[in-house]
Amino acid sequence: MQENNKQESVSSIDIIREGRINKAQELRDKGINPYPYKFNKTASAKELQEKYKDLKEGEETTDRYSVAGRVIAIRNSGMFIDLMDDSGKIQIFSHKQNIDAEKLKLLKLIDIGDIMGFIGDIRRTPRGELSIKAVDFEVLTKSLKPLPEKFHGLTDVETKYRKRYVDLIINEETRQTFKKRSLIIQKIREFLAQRGYLEVDTPILQTVASGANARPFTTHHNALDMDMTMRIALELYLKRLIVGGVSEKVYEIGKCFRNEGIDTRHNPEFTMIELYQAYADYNDMMELTENMVAYVAKEVLGTTKIKYGENEIDLTPPWDRKTMIGAIEEYTGKDFMSCSNLEEAVKMAETIGVNTAECSSWGQVIDAVFEEKVEPSLIQPVHIIDYPLEISPLAKVHRSNKRLTERFETRVNGWEIANAFSELTDPIDQRQRFEAQALAKANGDEEAMEIDDDFIEALEYGMPPTGGMGMGIDRLVMLLTNSPTIRDVIAFPTMKNKQ
RNA sequence: GCGUCUGUAGCUCAGUAGGUAGAGCACUCCCCUUUUAAGGGAUAGGUCGCGCGUUCGAAUCGCGCCAGACGCACCA
The missing domain is CATH 2.40.50.140 (Nucleic acid-binding proteins)
Incomplete structure (x- = not known):
């Protein structure tokens, strides 16, 4: 007892x-x-x-x-x-x-x-x-806490993420990853500096979180008694700087925040680079994107031929280019350009087993089909170009096809690593695109883009033709460090509190 | 949010038809002065993720909860 x-x-x-x-x-x-x-x-x-x-x-x-x-x-x-x-x-x-x-x-x-x-x-x-x-x-x-055992070290992934300082003390591989991360970012800056880009900072606390399709984190400023949101993209402030003309080439590397699920490729806070170049279009951005990634790989790893998991990936430019519609036809045999509206597109998607329940436009069907039927196969770098208008509210209408935009997304290892446009510079068109987004939002699309009136006003002063590109730094680091999850390249990934 | 799996000493891991927990490293003490996961010897260290239940008895069985991994959903 x-x-x-x-x-x-x-x-x-x-x-x-x-x-x-x-x-x-x-x-x-x-x-x-x-x-x-x-x-x-x-x-x-x-x-x-x-x-x-x-x-x-x-x-x-x-x-x-x-x-x-x-x-x-x-x-x-x-x-x-x-x-x-x-x-x-x-x-x-x-x-x-x-x-x-x-x-x-x-x-x-x-x-x-x-x-x-x-x-x-x-x-x-x-x-x-x-x-x-x-x-x-x-x-x-004098240290007070014992270190993990010397032979097996620290392998428990939860502890690695929660107590990264211990992981770094113990695991050489972790130290290498974060040293490489730093070097990658340094080399990006170097590459852009060589091309005359100006690095800038824009607000993280905003009253309108726009520039991407995502749910923001919300917070409150006490002294101003004002609800605020954390930025979900860098886009709209950087374009204001292009309007201002402080430099014809600007970029920012910084954290963005999206209130969404967490998985091996998403962390609620993550690091993006966005860059904008006046008098350039999306063709210039494709060249810049592949040269930048190749430069970084060469400088950091000494080669543009990398290994990620089982895949050998050749980052040597120039990279393949495929139209989105063409890529879908290549992988499914279906030509969605031949569909002139949502209904026809849904019908065609159903013949190849793609669920289109959430789709409310021709463009969204294209997107759904692409994601399911094409994306997983795109291991080698490829620019997927000419996205549908409805899903690209910040991109200029394609100069030779009114249903498409001059937008591309770069895929490597099946992931989107870059998203770029010939930026929409027509303020009237921009307002209409935002309004279409507002309508979608009213109809329940929680990720539809917010109207940013001040941004439209900036466009009304006149923005030069501009090419812009955004890239997820964390995913680039994953690729170049052969890291299977985004948590391996973020020093302190978001974790739920232990109670 | 759903599903599957995981949670035992500081770390890495064992564990019995349900009978009250064990190893290696680390720690403490002793021996040992050219080692490389040094070696030899002796100790000490545990709410077995948390709670409730079943049972004479639960780390083990059941239910709930917490945290994590993976997959799906969501998301670029």
Whole structure:
């Protein structure tokens, strides 16, 4: 039977934590701050590994460095420590011959996970490991929590996402992914800077969330007592800047927010790039898109031939171009151009088993058929061009077919990675397109676009002919890092609270 | 939102027709001074995701809930 004075259960994590707090106190008792302010690091692990790659086994130098990083392994009672910094690993060799006896005792207070600085001379051990022969060291941060086990590491995906800092400490692959992500974005900026693009910022908090078909997050500004929404696209503000003419080429890289489901390719907040170029059309945008992606791949991976899962994808320009109608005919044998209205299109779609229940226009049927019958097959990069008018409210009518627009979406690996138009610049036409969207919204289409009156007013001042393109950065990073889910390329993906 | 699967020590995983939980790593102590997942020895560590139920007895069976993965739906 249970005693009244039953013990609180103490988990091993509490015991470990308490032990480490005690070690920190022991350091303080010796006059050592376990959380000091600064360390003079003179070399990174990688620099040393490269500089001394030809140092022979067993060879010693008197080249002195200070290194710093996290202790990730301790062997032989502290005589060997693996120290990891952001560049890589280096072994620390602490022998009693080289370190003051009192100092050496402090090594007992070191745990895996602590941040340490070591000063010593470069040598390569007889077993071939480049090492710092330590003469002195300093505790830079005492850690309180144990790291995951060294061999299997951290594999639990939920923990990887919720505690990305642990994932990054443990998994080299995760570190590589986020380094590559940064490099990809840097190379995009470089590519656009070379072409005279101006990087700008536009509002994230907006009173009208438009420019895409999506449900926004809503919030409230207290001082203004005003409901606001988070942006779902960059489009309409960037076009205002084209109207203003601050630059004929502008772009923005930034977060957008869509209040929708989460899956392997969607996170509620995600990073987009949109760019606009005056006096250009969608043909120019196709060229720019493929050159930009190829440039980034070449710079980051050294090649434009990449592997994603089972697929070999060749990003070398020029990329294939297919009209949307033509692609559908290619894969289904049906020519939807021959349908002159919704009813005929629905009938034709039914003959190939496509559900059109949600479709209320010829264009939407085309979209549904395309998505189901064509999209999954488009592994190699291809620009799908000339989208139906009804589903493209921000694109100019096609110069040679009034039912279509000058719009393309670029598909790679079956995903949409870019969406681009010859931008609609006629304010009267734009208003009518928005009104058609408003009607759809009134009829229950929650994702239909909002009318943005100020944007239309901007167009009334006159926007030059403009080509524009938007691309999901996260998906590009997925492709170039061979990541199976978007959560692998977003450092802190959206997760439900644990209760 | 629907379906399938998953949740056991800090981490990686076992687990018995239902009988009250185990390993390796990490932690603590001892031995060991040229290791590479170092080694040897001895400890300690658990509301078995949460709750309710069935039962003499539940990590195990049932129901509900929470979280996650995948698929579908939604969405570019």
